[in-house]
Amino acid sequence: MSNQERDRRLAPLDRQRVSASRRSRRDLILGVVIAVAASLTACANPAGSTSPTGDAAARQHAQVVRKNASAMTAAEIDRFERAFSYAVGKGYFDAFNDEHFNHQRNRNHGVDLTATAPPGAVPGESIAWEYRLLPWHRAFILEAEQMLRAALRERDRKEGRDPNEANGLFVPYWDASHEQALPGWVRAFQPRGGTALVPEGVPKGHAAYGKPVGSRYDIRFGRWPGNNIVFDRLPQPAQVSGILAHGDFPGFTQAIDFEATLVPSAFPAAKQGLETLKRKFPGNADVQTVETAESGPPQDINTAVKLVNAILGVGYLATSQTARPHPDQEVIRAVKAVYATFISPPHVVLHLWAGGLDPANPDVRGTVSYFNELAVDPVFWMLHAELDRWWYTWEQSHTGVPPLAGEDAQFQPLTPQEGAWYGGGHRYSLTELTSTRDLPYRYAEPYRA
Numbered sequence: 001m002s003n004q005e006r007d008r009r010l011a012p013l014d015r016q017r018v019s020a021s022r023r024s025r026r027d028l029i030l031g032v033v034i035a036v037a038a039s040l041t042a043c044a045n046p047a048g049s050t051s052p053t054g055d056a057a058a059r060q061h062a063q064v065v066r067k068n069a070s071a072m073t074a075a076e077i078d079r080f081e082r083a084f085s086y087a088v089g090k091g092y093f094d095a096f097n098d099e100h101f102n103h104q105r106n107r108n109h110g111v112d113l114t115a116t117a118p119p120g121a122v123p124g125e126s127i128a129w130e131y132r133l134l135p136w137h138r139a140f141i142l143e144a145e146q147m148l149r150a151a152l153r154e155r156d157r158k159e160g161r162d163p164n165e166a167n168g169l170f171v172p173y174w175d176a177s178h179e180q181a182l183p184g185w186v187r188a189f190q191p192r193g194g195t196a197l198v199p200e201g202v203p204k205g206h207a208a209y210g211k212p213v214g215s216r217y218d219i220r221f222g223r224w225p226g227n228n229i230v231f232d233r234l235p236q237p238a239q240v241s242g243i244l245a246h247g248d249f250p251g252f253t254q255a256i257d258f259e260a261t262l263v264p265s266a267f268p269a270a271k272q273g274l275e276t277l278k279r280k281f282p283g284n285a286d287v288q289t290v291e292t293a294e295s296g297p298p299q300d301i302n303t304a305v306k307l308v309n310a311i312l313g314v315g316y317l318a319t320s321q322t323a324r325p326h327p328d329q330e331v332i333r334a335v336k337a338v339y340a341t342f343i344s345p346p347h348v349v350l351h352l353w354a355g356g357l358d359p360a361n362p363d364v365r366g367t368v369s370y371f372n373e374l375a376v377d378p379v380f381w382m383l384h385a386e387l388d389r390w391w392y393t394w395e396q397s398h399t400g401v402p403p404l405a406g407e408d409a410q411f412q413p414l415t416p417q418e419g420a421w422y423g424g425g426h427r428y429s430l431t432e433l434t435s436t437r438d439l440p441y442r443y444a445e446p447y448r449a
């Protein structure tokens with residue numbers, strides 16, 4: 001088998017584009033998908049970022065500094081925890097959950113992850129959904145910060161504290177690639193409360209199981225960081241550097257959210273792993289789909305997504321073993337060998353790593369990986385602040401902006417009604433969100449590999 005054939009066979013990965021930072025491998029499975037995406041974006045405008053003029057110095061002064069969660073003082077941690085746990089308990093994150101989950105209104109993800117076990121990938125309706133990921137979440141975090149400040153002021157008044165402490169409250173970032181773990185205080189902080197809408201396909205054991213789809217349920221908080229044997233590695237600084245090296249916004253954002261990096265040295269072992277899985281699970285459709293990737297690259301985005309779902313299904317063959325009294329180690333090794341052939345894009349990894357799987361029931365994932373309930377986990381905000389910090393860092397040396405126009409260049413994560421009580425529900429233009437000098441926050445440090 002030639003290298004290229006092997007690549008095709010084993011390159012399936014996350015809805016697919018071969019890393020543009022690895023141009024030499026672009027002839028692989030996803031070249032076609034790149035072409036599809038390119039045609040979808042052909043009508044978009046690649047204009048440079050324009051900054052409204054303003055008193056930069058004064059604005060800098062007004063900017064809140066978002067710090068690394070690991071670098072916060074005890075007082076800052078205490079303030080954040082009092083605000084966040086109060087807001088969760090009051091149900092103030094419920095609207096955030098619902099909006100994050102409402103992909104038709106928000107068009108906020110290139111790929112949605114279903115609540116099913118195994119998880120499924122559902123593509124957005126156009127490439128614009130992918131390009132909206134970073135700006136939409138930038139606006140979403142701004143709304144959350146504003147809401148948390150209002151929640152803290154409310155709590156402080158009740159408790160006879162000075163509500164002015166809320167002015168400096170910020171969402172910190174989680175520097176996952178350098179720390180390779182969650183900060184200790186974050187690990188220990190698991191706020192309880194809040195509700196969410198029942199999604200489709202919830203597995204038995206999840207709090208929403210058995211309830212009518214679309215009805216409201218009480219969230220049962222779960223977080224088992226690192227406890228998912230097929231998503232047990234956090235991104236390394238070198239991978240993030242590669243992402244920041246992209247010259248254009250589409251390449252940059254797709255490296256965060258979309259494309260996997262291949263590891264050719266792992267191909268031979270993966271081929272053997274697939275043989276093992278064929279023997280253990282004769283007729284398994286997911287194993288077959290992964291195998292048939294050999295016959296040629298996906299011809300369209302739907303075929304590519306089918307392949308991602310097959311990969312997730314193959315992963316489930318291993319994770320579903322883990323709670324058994326006698327897990328089949330051969331299956332686990334084989335699946336891990338297949339997964340070793342690619343490094344998934346960081347966005348999904350941060351969610352799935354941080355959430356992990358319930359050791360007592362690996363069908364159930366951590367809260368931060370369910371699109372309908374993740375807002376009650378502070379890790380959700382910290383991991384998206386980190387992705388936002390990468391983008392913010394990238395913007396300091398690049399003029400490219402998301403190629404979006406018209407309604408796609410407008411962002412209103414919370415409606416005016418939902419945001420009224422905390423003075424939010426704003427509508428943000430793309431220009432507003434991409435003019436970093438004028439944002440109401442900055443980061444304590446840029447991302448440095």
Ligand SMILES: [Cu+2]
Nearest residue numbers: 100108109137
């Ligand atoms: Cu999201």
